[in-house]
Amino acid sequence: xxxxxxxxxxxxxxxxxxxxxxxxxxxxxxxxxxxxxxxxxxxxxxxxxxxxxxxxxxxxxxxxxxxxxxxxxxxxxxxxxxxxxxxxxxxxxxxxxxxxxxxxxxxxxxxxxxxxxxxxxxxxxxxxxxxxxxxxxxxxxxxxxxxxxxxxxxxxxxxxxxxxxxxxxxxxxxxxxxxxxxxxxxxxxxxxxxxxxxxxxxxxxxxxxxxxxxxxxxxxxxxxxxxxxxxxxxxxxxxxxxxxxxxxxxxxxxxxxxxxxxxxxxxxxxxxxxxxxxxxxxxxxxxxxxxxxxxxxxxxxxxxxxxxxxxxxxxxxxxxxxxxxxxxxxxxxxxxxxxxxxxxxxxxxxxx
Numbered sequence: 001x002x003x004x005x006x007x008x009x010x011x012x013x014x015x016x017x018x019x020x021x022x023x024x025x026x027x028x029x030x031x032x033x034x035x036x037x038x039x040x041x042x043x044x045x046x047x048x049x050x051x052x053x054x055x056x057x058x059x060x061x062x063x064x065x066x067x068x069x070x071x072x073x074x075x076x077x078x079x080x081x082x083x084x085x086x087x088x089x090x091x092x093x094x095x096x097x098x099x100x101x102x103x104x105x106x107x108x109x110x111x112x113x114x115x116x117x118x119x120x121x122x123x124x125x126x127x128x129x130x131x132x133x134x135x136x137x138x139x140x141x142x143x144x145x146x147x148x149x150x151x152x153x154x155x156x157x158x159x160x161x162x163x164x165x166x167x168x169x170x171x172x173x174x175x176x177x178x179x180x181x182x183x184x185x186x187x188x189x190x191x192x193x194x195x196x197x198x199x200x201x202x203x204x205x206x207x208x209x210x211x212x213x214x215x216x217x218x219x220x221x222x223x224x225x226x227x228x229x230x231x232x233x234x235x236x237x238x239x240x241x242x243x244x245x246x247x248x249x250x251x252x253x254x255x256x257x258x259x260x261x262x263x264x265x266x267x268x269x270x271x272x273x274x275x276x277x278x279x280x281x282x283x284x285x286x287x288x289x290x291x292x293x294x295x296x297x298x299x300x301x302x303x304x305x306x307x308x309x310x311x312x313x314x315x316x317x318x319x320x321x322x323x324x325x326x327x328x329x330x331x332x333x334x335x336x337x338x339x340x341x342x343x344x345x346x347x348x349x350x351x352x
Contacts (some may be wrong), residue, residue, distance in 0.1 A: 032144045038076065039067060047089055050130050054123045057082070073314040074244075074307075079135055086137065087122070092129025095310045098186060099179070100244050102126040104172040109243040111168045111221070114118065117159070117240050136241065137232035146228065146252070147260050153268045154275035155257055156231055159238040161276050162252045164220040172247035176299035178215055183302050192309040194302060195318065197325035204332040205298045208291050208341070215284070215344050222249035227261035252285070256292030282349035287340035294337065297328035 008247040039047065047067065051057040066081040075093040079086060092102065103126040112118035123132040139145075144153045187194065223230070232239045255276060261270050273281045273289060301324030308317035331337055 003248065039076075042074065043091070046091060047080075050089065050091075050123070050125075051080075052142065053125075054132055054351040056122065065175055073198050073312070075129075080132075086135035088119070088131075088133050088135050090129075090131040090133075095312075096129065098202070099182060099306065100129070101172060104130040104170075105244050106131075108172075108221070108246040111166065111170065112163070112243060112246070115162070115166050115168075116237075117163055119239060119241060132186060134237050136232045136234060138232045138239070141228040141231040141233065141238075141262075141305065143228060143263055144269065146264070150271070153258075153262075154270040154338065155233075155238055155266065156226075156262075157226075157255065157272045159231065159240065160223070160226065160251070160254045160258070163223060163240065164254070166221045168221065170221040170246055170248050173219070174245060174247035174249040174253070176224075176253070178303055180299060182307050186306055189308060190309050193306075194305050194331065195322050195325065197322050197329065198302060198305070201252075201298055201301075201325050201328045201332070205295065205328070208294060208332070211341050212288070212291060215288075215347055216242070217250050217252070217288075219248040220251045222247065222251060222254050224249055224253060224257065226254045226258040228258070248291065249316040251305045252288040252292045256289045257296045259289065260293050260296045284343055287347075290331075290337065290340040291344060294328050294331045297324045297331070301325045301328065 026302065042164070044067070048062060051060065053067070060082055064082055068079040068081070070077040070088070074118075076091040076094055080089055081087075092100075102124075106121070106126050107123040109118055109121055109124075109131075113121055119136050120134040121131065122134065124350055141156065142150060184194075223240055223243065224247060225242060226240075230240055230242050231337045232241060255272060258264075259272065262268075270286070270287065273286050277285060301321045304317045304321035304324060307314075308321065
């Protein structure tokens with residue numbers, strides 16, 4: 001997404017969008033969205049209940065815990081300061097259990113932590129979607145940083161290279177067509193069809209899927225939500241946060257999604273891809289990233305329709321979805337895109 005339209009993320013929360021409350025499954029009417037105000041009494045009670053289950057907080061006096069809301073759209077997140085340390089409490093958003101498997105998220109997030117790519121996870125309740133993690137003290141990458149610093153695309157790409165090289169298997173397979181089918185099922189159940197722009201994109205998107213399937217690549221652990229705000233820099237080290245959509249996937253997806261969300265032009269795309277490949281990219285890799293850029297807009301456009309249908313008040317999601325589908329259609333209708341389709345179709349199975 002160019003998700004800065006939807007996000008004003010504070011450090012420690014790079015999440016995409018949110019509703020939530022105190023665990024009842026209903027939105028707390030005293031909360032504001034995005035999160036900017038102090039938590040309501042109900043939410044404070046929920047935070048206390050969770051901390052009571054965290055061993056390291058067992059003897060902590062409540063008045064010693066400083067709570068600061070973090071801007072978030074799909075969940076409710078708070079920075080907690082206690083014991084001279086900072087933490088992030090994430091309370092899962094209303095309706096997110098319909099499309100996010102929290103057990104998968106926990107499994108993958110803990111692997112990413114072991115690999116030194118994620119904040120330390122201290123507590124996770126997969127049933128409720130509640131998580132307590134260390135707060136990472138550092139700035140998020142953002143679109144302005146990519147404009148200011150020509151090396152930022154390379155740093156982000158090398159972080160993704162580390163992720164894709166983890167010798168562990170993430171749970172779940174991110175398509176994106178499998179989750180798209182699930183989103184469509186959700187919309188059918190709610191009798192809320194996507195906008196016309198979705199159906200305009202659908203035919204060409206299915207052509208892209210067939211092309212990608214004709215030249216399969218080895219799947220790797222992927223983040224799948226690589227907006228700049230999910231990259232946090234601490235000195236020379238770069239962390240990735242928010243593993244809700246993580247799973248095994250085509251590595252080109254993570255690069256493509258970053259390009260779309262950061263608003264890269266061709267020069268930045270080349271710098272990113274070449275850094276990832278350790279030199280000039282092998283034949284077919286750059287073209288595969290271009291195809292996945294269209295799929296990024298296609299997927300997150302439909303995701304935005306789901307947010308709109310669920311009544312998420314955080315943004316004008318239907319307009320945002322239409323903009324995503326329109327951009328997807330423009331890319332898929334371009335001469336460059338046709339050339340990329342031909343290149344991927346004619347290429348051998350790559351080994352990146």
